[in-house]
Amino acid sequence: MYDYIIVGAGSAGCVLANRLSANPAKRVALIEAGPKDKSPLIHMPLGIALLANSKKLNWAFDTEPQEHLNGRKLFWPRGKTLGGSSSINAMVYIRGHKADYDYWASEAGTDVWGWDRMTELFKRIEDNHRFGATETHGRAASSP
Ligand SMILES: Cc1cc2nc3c(=O)[nH]c(=O)nc-3n(C[C@H](O)[C@H](O)[C@H](O)COP(=O)(O)OP(=O)(O)OC[C@H]3O[C@@H](n4cnc5c(N)ncnc54)[C@H](O)[C@@H]3O)c2cc1C
Known part of the structure; x- marks a missing residue:
């Protein structure tokens, strides 16, 4: 079960x-x-x-x-x-535009889809080897 x-x-x-x-x-x-x-x-x-x-x-x-x-x-x-x-995808990684996320958040009446919250989530799933952890990029704590 x-x-x-x-x-x-x-x-x-x-x-x-x-x-x-x-x-x-x-x-x-x-x-x-x-x-x-x-x-x-x-x-x-x-x-x-x-x-x-x-x-x-x-x-x-x-x-x-x-x-x-x-x-x-x-x-x-x-x-x-x-x-x-x-x-099978092309491995292209592009975030959307801040204004779009904030617009969706205001339309939905919740901050959940807003840019600030989404940036936190984008950073959490990102393991950026070029820039490391920055204000906008994430670097997984467990990676070398
Ligand atoms: C060729 C291609 C290139 C792409 N390039 C990019 C890119 O460069 N960058 C980017 O960000 N996005 C890209 N994408 C889009 C991105 O990969 C998808 O938006 C994303 O993977 C969709 O996730 P999903 O979970 O909705 O569906 P999927 O990842 O497609 O998962 C659906 C799964 O369900 C399974 N399934 C379907 N029906 C059944 C059933 N009846 N029983 C059991 N299993 C079933 C399928 O086999 C599949 O494994 C690309 C997509 C494609 C096809």
């Missing part, structure tokens, strides 16, 4: 499983449709070029024909492996 069953071991599912299983009293099942993330292509940055066409590690969807694209379909890759789309 499980306390939690998480369907999809992608970016969100893995974080959720990690957080929930931190409590040893809780039993967590994480279910993934794709295979393990053993392919070397996942672990080398340039692998994205080949993973984009993989049918084994990529759902490789096509959209419906798009009215505003003259009826064309778009290729819509999504990861199908442990790590989900983060295992």
